[in-house]
Amino acid sequence: MKMQINGKAMEACDGEFFDIINPATGELIDRVPRGTGEDAAVAVEVASSAVCGWASTAPQQKAGIFYRAAEITRLRKDALAVLLTKEQGKPLAEAKNEIEGFANVLEYYCGLAGSLRGDFIPVPQNGYAFTVKKPLGVCAAIIPWNMPALIMAWKIGPALISGNTLVLKPASNTPLTNLTLASILSEAGLPAGVLNVVTGPGEVVGETLVKSHKVKKISFTGEARTGKRVAELAVGGMKKVTLELGGSDPMLVCDDANLENAVAGALKGRFYNCGQTCTAVKRVYVFESIAEEFIKKLEAGIRNLRVGNGIHENIDMGPLNNRRQWEFIKELVAEVEVNDEGRIVTGGRVPENSACSKGYFFEPTLVVDVPGESRLLKEEVFGPVLPVVRVKNLDEAIEEANSTCYGLGASIWTKNLDRARLGCEQLNAGIIWINQHLKVAPEVPFGGTRESGIGRENGPDALSEYLDLKTIMLKI
Known part of the structure; x- marks a missing residue:
């Protein structure tokens, strides 16, 4: 497996790799590039160059790409589930359920593609006011190893359908399914540079993404200690941040x-x-x-x-x-x-x-x-x-x-x-x-309070995490 930048498979700049091990057997499954800060910086530049074209793409076209990707994912669900089970360890039935969840989330955001509307505000003494919602630009997502396919969908769904481009850093233990799903999105018609996947250590690749002045939004799912570090780094660049930091439910x-x-x-x-x-x-x-x-x-x-x-x-x-x-x-x-x-x-x-x-x-x-x-x-x-x-x-x-x-x-x-x-x-x-526990549908806003994080994923609320609100005052 190789990283995917600008829609192409790429090796790490320094040529180093790390092993992906089956947690049930200890066997080597594959090797992926040990990405560097330079790799992450290149991915950000590529994502930046793709922003204007993707932001101006018609909502129906964005939705069509997501729909085709969901369709291909379901056709390959069995093979994807085997790959996910081998790198993550979960039973095959749970892996199939997660792959189906990935497709469900993409389909859900298909329906929201044309819903990014602003407001009209009468201001009699000053004419009229309008609000419009604009994509942020380049976003970055750092995801964990426990639910790599589903959480990938939670990040890319609202980010891309809102017109942003994204650099995704998978967990070092479970990057294979993420890379394969990114290939499916490319196959479905996602333009080069809109989604870039960089594998590598969090303290190198992740920190480069968080510190980059071109990255306007960070979405992180993982442990609280790392999430606090992400927040500290992001605040210096005044970035939007979504943190899902786990809990003790x-x-x-x-x-x-x-x-x-x-x-x-x-x-x-x-x-x-x-x-x-x-x-x-x-x-x-x-x-x-x-x-x-x-x-x-x-x-x-x-x-x-x-x-x-x-x-x-x-x-x-x-x-x-x-x-x-x-x-x-x-x-x-x-x-x-x-x-x-x-x-x-x-x-x-x-x-x-x-x-x-x-x-x-x-x-x-x-x-x-x-x-x-x-x-x-x-x-x-x-x-x-x-x-x-x-x-x-x-x-x-x-x-x-x-x-x-x-x-x-x-x-x-x-x-x-x-x-x-x-x-x-x-x-x-x-x-x-x-009288139930654990279920989270794509339509349902999800996130925590206190040290479980800030911001929300899923549902229409997630879109606001990836948009800037601009006010326009008009007097004729």
Whole structure:
């Protein structure tokens, strides 16, 4: 695989490469160029030269390119899913779902292509005022390894349909699917230079993009520490910034909840993608009166999860994506045992079967009666470990749910509308689900509060992140 700049495959300026490893087997999949600051700067120049032509392209033509790209993506969904599973680790069914999500997002923005309208404002004493929305110019997007295809669509959809050009830096662990999808967009008719993909280290390629005076907007998804660094660098250039920095999403289970549905929601919400999802269920607060029954059903469900190489059939959970995450999860679970921070009901170990011996596998783990100061409840745990805490009532559940620095998502499970309303009003989160968790449709604005980030992706609201509002005063 090679970087894509100006619609062409290119090697890195210094000729160096880095390996892409299958997290389930440890095998080499491919090698991609280790991009440099010079490569990133070239991509910015190319994107800059394409701005005027793309901004003046008719909305119907932009939409047609997106529609064709979505169509081609669906035709190649099976092959794309295999590639995504091999580099990311998720089960094949989840990979197919993500590729379908990429196509869905492109199609959604097809429908918004001609909707960038301004306003007419009567100003009797001064004539008339109009507002128009204009593209920013060159934008940059830095995306993570957990959902590379879907988050790529979240970035390129509003950026390109608004008339901007974009330089995309994929995660170093998972660039292959991004490069392939960029090729599909080119095949669908996207002009050269409108979308450029530069692979390489974040501290080199990413920082060059953020510091470039020609880049007018940065959209970053990743960990909070890196996001804060992006914000610090961007503010010097007065750039627009969207930051999605993850979270520690709570799930509140009331005593009137449908337990079967709540258990199924916790299983899917926590162990989908091996727990490596920003809006995954990270903590469960369950009313004491139903806690034992809930935990018993949850344990049974977890024990039935099939762990293995996602490329095989009937696998529910694949490996963690990389050694760093694997070591982090092992460390956290070891702390639980050493510090007596709860009781491990099931899981907590690296699987012993030979099929999982070469990858970054970890058993889906349930920990109950976790104390409030535990890192399992305070940090973003990107992996298959689910802590459960008993609470007396909804007030206590909300207080505990709001006790972290994050505010991305939260869910409340109840049949009582008053409880649901109270949860929606008092939970600190950018998105709140009622009797569901994890789902985010392309039409729905998505983003967090507090240290979970700033700005919104998806929906019509995302377009405003990529546009400047210009006011025109007219007097005849």
